[in-house]
Amino acid sequence: MVSPILELTNINKSFGHVQANKNINLKINKGTIHGIIGENGAGKSTLMSIVFGLYQANSGSIKINGKEINLRSPRDSIINGIGMVHQHFMLVENFTVLENIILGFEGETVFGEKLQKAKEDLEKLCQTYNFNIDLDATISDLSVGFRQRVEILKSLYRGAEILILDEPTGVLTPQEVDELFKILRSLKDEGKTIVLITHKLIEIMDLTSEVSVMRQGEMVGHTKTEDTSKEQLAEMMVGRSVLLRVDKKEIKKGETIFKVNNLSVKDDLDVTRVKDVNLEICSGEILGIAGVTGNGQTELLEALSGIRKVESGSIELFGEKISDQNNFLNPRMLKEKGLAHVPEDRQxxxxxxxxxxxxxxxxxxxxxxxxxxxxxxxxxxxxxxxxxxxxxxxxxxxxxxxxxxxxxxxxxxxxxxxxxxxENPKVLLVGQPTRGVDIGAIEFIHQRLIDMRDKGAAILLASVELDEILSLSDRIIVMFDGKIVGEKENKNVTDRELGLLMAGVA
Amino acid sequence: MSNIVVDKSKVPWWVSNVIVPLVNLTLALLVSGLFVFIAGENPIEAVKLIIYGSFGYIQGFAYTLYYTTNFIFTGLAFAVAFHCRLFNIGGEGQAYIGGLGVFLVAINLSFLPVPIVWLLAIFGAFLFGAAWAYIPAYLQSKRGSHVVITTIMFNFIASSLMIFLLVDVIRDTNQMAPHTVKLPEEIWLPSFEAFSGILGIKIRYSPLNLTFLLAIASLFFVWFLVWKTKWGYEMRAVGHNTQAAIYAGISPHKNIIIAMCISGGLAGLLGVNEILGVSHKIQAGFPAGYGFTGIAVALMGRNHPIGILPAAFLFGILYQGGSEVTFEMPNITRYMFVAVQGLIILFSGALENLFRPQIESFFVRRLNREVNV
Structure with missing residues (x-):
């Protein structure tokens, strides 16, 4: 049997007390598209950053073509034929495509005939893989999809045999996604190996031949894509790990405290992130918002807490309108009315x-x-x-x-x-209360939230941790692409169902 | 590669706040000494002259404290705005306009009881300085025009405006020079020699006057404002993390304006020293660069009143001792001392972090070793 092009053995990596990767083993075969899937914070990006030399593993070994290598910086990885396209592109906006690609290698190429040679090589690459890029275009004139192609081209020009793509479709339109997949397939046909990091099940099913699933820093499964299904992957991804047991009394639901009518909210870049959302929260109730990060939860919480302006629709607190497109109460006024807010991003x-x-x-x-x-x-x-x-x-x-x-x-x-x-708030908005928090503190925080609920507070809990949503909430809504795509009483609801809703499948 | 990572929590406060500034200062003075040497004079003699000129006799020391007074005001002015992360480069213009405030109040209300005139004149200085800072502050908070740019421009506008007023509107018509009439003598702030006269000590003239105490009071005022009131708390919150401030319901707009106005007001107080205390009239260009030097004073003093006091005193010594040197050493012109100031600004401002990592890691290692032993 041929040895895999990339083999990871017992990779461990921790940041402070948080272990991001635990004993990871992974084999990737040459000429395949290999998917790595998992929830946010499962450790996918950390693992691939280790492979690309951005982080160094605490222990474990990396082999390329059966030969053990030591990756201390991205430069080592590039030399060993590994290329990576990050979620956020690393391009100089006011340089041309050509200038960006030779950046860092300009010592030999920037002047004279070698530049011409580089250009010819690149044009050949473009043709082989149908990139359709004008090498003299300035980056700032290019769309996101084209910028991504420049990143791919850059890796290929530097001799990448293994190309790692970190959530490549997050920033693309559906048409751009199709184009990208075409390119990736033709790369595979030419014998390149592609590692696709994603949390979108559709992409895995569409594109990959093998898939590895990560959960909470561990590799929980490998399978051939043809032998699995979306449902099965969702199950593996979310896991059947034991829920943290929280003692929860029977719900004593009171009157409606918080009411949101047809709410739409835009982000700082003027993109509508919350689309026509309706919801109600009663006293003594925890309403959980499940969803993958970036599906409008942040903006929703910011609008509800008076930080962000409302685009259309309205918000009512205790039957009194606190926000619509013309006015909104600022956070201090809302605090005086008994609203508290634990923001998603504490830093x-x-x-x-x-x-x-x-x-x-x-x-x-x-x-x-x-x-x-x-x-x-x-x-x-x-x-x-x-x-x-x-x-x-x-x-x-x-x-x-x-x-x-x-x-x-x-x-x-x-x-x-x-x-x-x-301050014993009457309404509590909580975003990611346990992100980056150790287990002991998680239990403590959960118990506090339950206590608040039992005292009659209305709580809105947004979390990307399904376990958290399931163990705390009385009612669950799922957000996808700014819309509420599902609402369930937290009885007999399975994490699998929610996982599918979150991925926009169901 | 000199990427020294220092765990900030382990660095003792006196290393970052005392040792590092002292090292930077020493370096600036060493390079200055080199200049003096190149100019053909003995650097050690020059240092002796500086010390003698600023400490050696009462009148010299009084001059030192007079300069210190001005630097305290402009240094505090910069520091207050800086706590809201605003670079108020406009102390010069705000001081100029502040002087106008002092003069207008004092000349028009001189019939009131003297202490009341003083209080109102101080208030006038603060108000006019604050008003001049308000415009850039408003433009920053509402329109996003950067205060660094606008305050610099406002220095030029203040200068032109004052020249216009001094030539065409409030000039002493018996004089050809662009300055106003003198204020009536009974409302002048008591000078240092008047005080010592009461004590029976006779000394020669110096510009030191009661404003020095106002400067000391301002140090307390700023310390109290920034660290003990909710306004200071909010200003610092906006300066450190605007996003978080908004989350907590603190208005960045309001705090930018408050911080800039207090900053401008403090710069305006320089007018009290110069006009009510020293020259008793507005002369063209009286802020004479104190506003700019105040930036260096604040940077060196780490924007804290406790640091600003010694930093202002140091610049006072350089100003006073420097003039002594230029008087005694023909090869050293007064521009040489502008260069020395420049070097201090360079080393304690622009190159502030040049040796910080090395010094801090040196002490962290040393102290840890002591602990381990």
Missing amino acids: RMGLISDFKAHENLIFGYHDQEPYSKSAILNNKEITEYSNKVMQEYDVRPNSPNLITSNFSGGNQQKIILSRELN
């Missing part, structure tokens, strides 16, 4: 990492008594309160004067939660 939004812990513990509540009186911060009260909540939420280390960036991710998250839950 970007929930905290100021250069502030001390106690400063972050009053963030957003800093102008309320007792933390400040007539504009002067009351240090004594703030310190007392900080000591108290840091103990209650077991924030480690328990030092209110430490700069926040020195806390671990889980403890930073606890700082946010203690701040937002301390």
Whole structure:
């Protein structure tokens, strides 16, 4: 038997306390399109970054054509015939296609006749694979689909035999996806090996001949694509791992507190990300929003919390309109009405990492008594309160004067939660409450959310962790492409069903 | 490759805030010494002259403190805006316009009791300086016009406006020079020699006056504002992370404007020193570069009042001691001291992080070793 072109054995990689890859084994055969599928945070991108030399594995070996190699930088990988097309393109916008491709190799090619030679080589490549690219075009004039082709061309020109594509279709229109698949197939026909990282089942079924499934940093299965089905893959991807048991009382559903009517929201780039969404949340209820990242959950939460303007439709809180396309209440006014918000991205939004812990513990509540009186911060009260909540939420280390960036991710998250839950909000918006948080803290955070619900708060929980949604929610909605594509009571609903909805299949 | 990664949490505060600035300062002075040497004078003699000129006799020391007063105001002005991550380069223009505020209040209200005139004049200086900073602040917050650009332009506009006023509107008509009439003597701020006269010590004239105490008070004011009030808290929040500020319901627009106005107001207080304290009239170009030097003072003082005080004092020494040197050493012109200031700005501002990683990692390693032993 021929040895596989790429073989990974027992790859381990951790970032701090988080183990992103655990004992990964993977064999990829020459001339195939091999899919790697898994949820967000399953460790796919980390694994491929190790193969491309961006990260170094803590242990394990990488073999190419049966020969063990040591990849310390992308340059080593390129020399060994590995190319990678990232989700975010690495192109210089005001350079031409040709200039971008020879960038980094210009030592020998940039001047004189060698440039001409490079151009001829590239034109030949373009023809072989039907790239249809004008080498003298400036990158900023090209569409996203063409930019991606430039990235592929760049890898090929540098001698890539194995081409890794990280979520290549996320930014493409359906037509561009078709074009890309055509190119990938012709690459395969010429004997190149392609590794496709994706969380979209359709692409796997369409394009690949073999598929490997990752879940929570582990490789959970390999199979030939023809021997499997979308349903089976979804099951493997989401996993039947034991749900975290959370003691949950019978729901005591109260009156409707939060109501969203025909809501549409645009993002900063003026793209509509939330499309005509209707939902209601009652007191004493946790409504879970399942969905793959980037399907409008972020913008929905931002609109509900008063950070983002509403494009059309309206939002009502306690029967009072708080947002429509003309007005919206700012976050502070909403806080006074009893709305708390744990944002998805704590670094970007929930905290100021250069502030001390106690400063972050009053963030957003800093102008309320007792933390400040007539504009002067009351240090004594703030310190007392900080000591108290840091103990209650077991924030480690328990030092209110430490700069926040020195806390671990889980403890930073606890700082946010203690701040937002301390005021006993009537409505709580929570995004990814346990992202990057260790297991012990996850249980603690889940229990707090359940306690809030039992006290009668209305909770909206957005998470990409299906386990989390399933173990906490009373009712689940699934968002795909900005729309609500399914709504289920959390009884007898299976993760498989949700997985299919999330992937936009069902 | 010199990619030294230092765990910031392990660096003691005195290394980043005392040792690093001192190393940068020493380097600047060493290079300056080289210039002095090339100019054909003895650098060690020059240092002696600087020390004598700024400390050696009472009048010299008074001059040093007078310069320090101006640098405290302009340094604080830059620092306040910087906590909201705004680079207010317009201290010069704001000080100029602030001077107009002092003068207009003092000349028009001189019939009021003297301490009230002083208070109102200080208020006028602050208000006019703040108003001049308000326009760039508004343009930044509403239109996104970068304050670095607009404040520089506003320095030129302030200069032209003041020349116009001094020539055509408020000029002392008995004089050909572009300056105003003098304020009535009874509302001048008491000078240092007046104080020492009371104590029975007779010293020669110096421009040091009561404004020095106002500068010290301003240091406290800024410390309190930035670290002890919710306004300072919000300004810092906007400066560190605008997204998070919006999440917490803090308005970036409002805070940009508040920070810039307080910044401009502090720069405006320079007018109190110059006009109510020293020359008692507006002279063309009286801010004389203090506004720009204030940027270096703030950078060197790490934008904290506790750092700004010694930094302002250092520049005071250089100004005063420098004039002593140019007086005694014919080969050293006063432009040489502009170059020395430039070097200090270069080393403590632009090249601030040149040696920081090396110094910090050196101390981190050393201290860790001590702990391990």
